[in-house]
Amino acid sequence: MSDSLIFQRWNRFISNDASPGILLVFSAAIAMLLANTALVSGYASFLEFPVSIQLGSFSIEKPLVLWINDGLMALFFFIVGLEIKRELFYGQLSSPSQIVLPLVAAIAGIAVPALIYVAFNSQDPVASNGWAIPSATDIAFALGIFILFGKHLPPSMKLFLLSVAIIDDIGAVLIIAIFYAQELSATSLIIAGLGLVLLFVFNRMRLTSKTPYILVSIVVWAAVLKSGVHATLAGFAVAWFIPIAQDKAKSMSYQIEHGLHPWIAFFVLPIFAFANAGVSLIGVSSDELFTSISFGIIAGLFIGKQFGIFAACWVAVKLKLCKLPENSTWGQLYGVCLLCGVGFTMSLFIGTLAFEEQGLAYLTQVKVGVLVGSLLSAIAGAFMISRSSSKIANERINTPSVNSVSNKNQKEISHAS
Numbered sequence: 136m137s138d139s140l141i142f143q144r145w146n147r148f149i150s151n152d153a154s155p156g157i158l159l160v161f162s163a164a165i166a167m168l169l170a171n172t173a174l175v176s177g178y179a180s181f182l183e184f185p186v187s188i189q190l191g192s193f194s195i196e197k198p199l200v201l202w203i204n205d206g207l208m209a210l211f212f213f214i215v216g217l218e219i220k221r222e223l224f225y226g227q228l229s230s231p232s233q234i235v236l237p238l239v240a241a242i243a244g245i246a247v248p249a250l251i252y253v254a255f256n257s258q259d260p261v262a263s264n265g266w267a268i269p270s271a272t273d274i275a276f277a278l279g280i281f282i283l284f285g286k287h288l289p290p291s292m293k294l295f296l297l298s299v300a301i302i303d304d305i306g307a308v309l310i311i312a313i314f315y316a317q318e319l320s321a322t323s324l325i326i327a328g329l330g331l332v333l334l335f336v337f338n339r340m341r342l343t344s345k346t347p348y349i350l351v352s353i354v355v356w357a358a359v360l361k362s363g364v365h366a367t368l369a370g371f372a373v374a375w376f377i378p379i380a381q382d383k384a385k386s387m388s389y390q391i392e393h394g395l396h397p398w399i400a401f402f403v404l405p406i407f408a409f410a411n412a413g414v415s416l417i418g419v420s421s422d423e424l425f426t427s428i429s430f431g432i433i434a435g436l437f438i439g440k441q442f443g444i445f446a447a448c449w450v451a452v453k454l455k456l457c458k459l460p461e462n463s464t465w466g467q468l469y470g471v472c473l474l475c476g477v478g479f480t481m482s483l484f485i486g487t488l489a490f491e492e493q494g495l496a497y498l499t500q501v502k503v504g505v506l507v508g509s510l511l512s513a514i515a516g517a518f519m520i521s522r523s524s525s526k527i528a529n530e531r532i533n534t535p536s537v538n539s540v541s542n543k544n545q546k547e548i549s550h551a552s
Contacts, residue, residue, distance in 0.1 A: 155400040156279015159479065162405040163412035163506070170413035182410055195360065203410045204487060207403045209356055209370035214399050215304045216374025217392040222301055225381050235457040237298035240444045244299065244475055245270040245306045247443025248435030255431030261497075262428050265489040267310045268501060269435025269508065271481035274300035275404055277474040280513055284521040287528045288467055291460035296471050299444070307481060308371050315488040316364045323362035327369065330355035334376035341378065345387065348377060365488060404480055411483045414502040423496070424503045432482070432504025437511045440476035445469055470519035476512030478505055 169178035187196040197205065222228040228237075248269035256262035274297070281288075281296055330351050337347055352373045359369035379388035416424070448468060451457050459468065486501035 153279040153282040155275040155404065156277075156283075158401060158405045159273075159276050159279070159408050162408040163479075166409045166411075166413035170415040171417060175415060175417070178413060193357075195357065200410050203407055204484065205360060205366040206356075208407060208484060209367045210395065211370070211399055211403050211407075212308065212367045213352075213370030213374050214392060214395055215301075215308070216371040217377065217388050219301055219305060220375060220377075220379060221388065221392070222298075224379060228298060228301065232457075234298070236448060236451060236460070237295055237302055239447045239451045239456070240295075240472075240475075241299045241302035241306065243443040243447030244272070244303060244440050247446075248439030251439040252431035252435045255427045255434065259427065261493065262431075265428060265432070265486060265501065267307075267314065268482050268486045268489060268505065269432045269439060269478060270303075270310070271307050271478045271485055272300045272303045272440070272475045273477050273479035273481050273509070274304070275400060276479045276509070276513070277477045277516075280474055280477070280517050281471070281520060284517045285470070285524045287524040287531070288520065289460065289462040292463050292467055292471055295460045295463075295468070296474065299471075299475060303475075304481075307485065308368065311365050311485070311488060312368050315485075319363040320361060323358045324364070327355050327358035327362060330358065331372060331376060334373065338376050338378055343387070345391065348373075348387075367484075407484070408480055411480075411487065412502065412506065414499055414506065419499070424500065426500050428497065428500040429504035429507070432478075432486075432501065433508040433511070436476040436478050436482065436505070436508030437515075440512065441469070441472045441515075444472040444475055448472075464523070466519070467523045470516055470523055473512055473516035473519055477509045477516070478512075479509045482509070 166178070169175060182198065182200040184199040185196065186199055186202050187194060189195075219228075228234050249266045252266050252269050253263060256265070277296060277300060278293075281293060285292065333351050334348060334355075337351070342348070352369075355373055356366055356369040359372075360366040374388075377388045377391060378386070380386040383389045383393075445468065448459075449465075452459055459465070482505040483502065486505060487498065490497035490501060
């Protein structure tokens with residue numbers, strides 16, 4: 136096979152919106168394989184490989200898995216911040232009429248799964264700390280499934296899914312900032328705050344060079360990392376000070392987002408899934424895997440997400456607060472509600488924060504719950520969306536277009552004359 140043909144196929148793969156979701160599944164599958172074979176020691180050694188950076192008396196020493204979770208995921212939240220900012224200023228969240236339905240859906244999609252999880256774990260204060268795990272939605276995975284199985288669904292359903300996931304991400308950022316911060320360092324927070332002020336000054340000065348923004352952003356990230364607030368929030372905060380414009384050619388925010396997006400989709404998220412999805416089942420009984428924590432996550436993702444979002448949308452539409460997405464049906468909406476239960480990378484990430492100090496046993500239960508709950512939601516969502524999409528395709532085939540009917544009538548008139 137020639138290099139040009141390989142290059143062409145690679146370009147087609149990365150240009151497909153479903154590809155990031157496919158790569159996430161592949162990364163998680165490889166992690167599971169390594170964690171349950173003789174290669175498990177190599178997998179563990181890779182994750183625990185020590186990496187350190189030192190500048191004078193300032194140093195950061197962490198195993199590789201934490202560099203992935205604290206460093207690379209900060210880039211992911213940076214992109215999330217840029218996307219949310221763009222949608223709020225110029226996109227589908229800029230109009231009140233467009234935001235009501237996904238806003239109601241996202242709030243219910245966060246609250247109901249959390250309540251279900253707490254119902255399973257209310258007697259255990261340590262386990263209850265994971266209440267936010269089933270509240271998350273993995274936008275890459277969910278969107279990938281939608282693209283693969285919902286080819287004939289109206290574009291408004293894709294926009295609804297994206298809007299809910301974006302608002303869900305805002306909720307996840309707030310939850311991490313408020314509930315999963317550790318002991319705070321005032322000095323580090325002051326340094327981070329001064330860095331954000333400097334970025335604001337750069338913005339008002341309309342600096343067109345990206346270099347000052349990058350250098351100060353690195354300082355802000357390092358300060359937040361040492362502050363006790365999770366380092367990923369630095370990425371989200373920095374995004375709001377990057378200059379934005381409606382003209383994409385003049386928007387630094389869009390240029391950075393466009394440049395980083397392939398790296399996030401095809402490197403950051405897959406390597407995060409690879410580092411966090413490996414559940415070792417060797418010598419572990421089912422009683423150790425399926426506990427109140429894992430059952431709470433499974434029920435929250437698979438039952439809480441679909442019920443909370445669909446019920447909230449139904450009430451909001453019936454009260455005439457908003458309308459269904461254009462040209463959509465309740466069946467199509469229900470399929471998207473199921474997809475919102477695919478928590479995967481975001482749920483795994485929140486799980487690592489919730490039980491960071493509790494050890495491997497808790498994290499294993501989290502991984503089992505997230506993987507099973509996400510898999511059930513993905514299968515059910517794919518089935519429902521595929522069914523709705525096939526119905527639309529069949530209707531189009533069986534319903535002749537206006538032009539074809541007109542041509543047929545003209546032929547009959549011509550033949551009769």
